[in-house]
Amino acid sequence: MFIGRKSELDSLNKLYIEDKFQFIVMYGRRRVGKTTLLAEFCKDKPSIFLLLKNIMIKWLWKIFQIRYYHILALTD
Numbered sequence: 001m002f003i004g005r006k007s008e009l010d011s012l013n014k015l016y017i018e019d020k021f022q023f024i025v026m027y028g029r030r031r032v033g034k035t036t037l038l039a040e041f042c043k044d045k046p047s048i049f050l051l052l053k054n055i056m057i058k059w060l061w062k063i064f065q066i067r068y069y070h071i072l073a074l075t076d
């Protein structure tokens with residue numbers, strides 16, 4: 001069950017409804033709830049939630065193509 005984080009969600013939603021591109025960097029100590037907050041923020045929105053760890057950047061586009069092939073209607 002998700003608890004609290006109202007001000008953080010409000011801040012993210014304020015940015016979300018602005019009609020322009022946004023790039024957000026979230027950082028914080030281990031296990032404070034960064035991933036959970038982002039998952040909560042995304043849950044009622046059209047979104048692509050990709051969790052990547054120690055990945056070579058050259059594989060990123062490949063993963064994107066494979067996983068979201070149908071959404072993006074991509075071809076090789």
Ligand SMILES: Nc1ncnc2c1ncn2[C@@H]1O[C@H](COP(=O)(O)OP(=O)(O)OP(=O)(O)O)[C@@H](O)[C@H]1O
Nearest residue numbers: 001002003004005029030031032033034035036037
């Ligand atoms: N708002 C919340 N309500 C309830 N549980 C939460 C909340 N935020 C985090 N938790 C719980 O705390 C734990 C750590 O959360 P989370 O994995 O999101 O942290 P993190 O900051 O992304 O950690 P890491 O630095 O390891 O990536 C998880 O078990 C998660 O379910």
Ligand SMILES: [Mg+2]
Nearest residue numbers: 033034035036
């Ligand atoms: Mg995390």
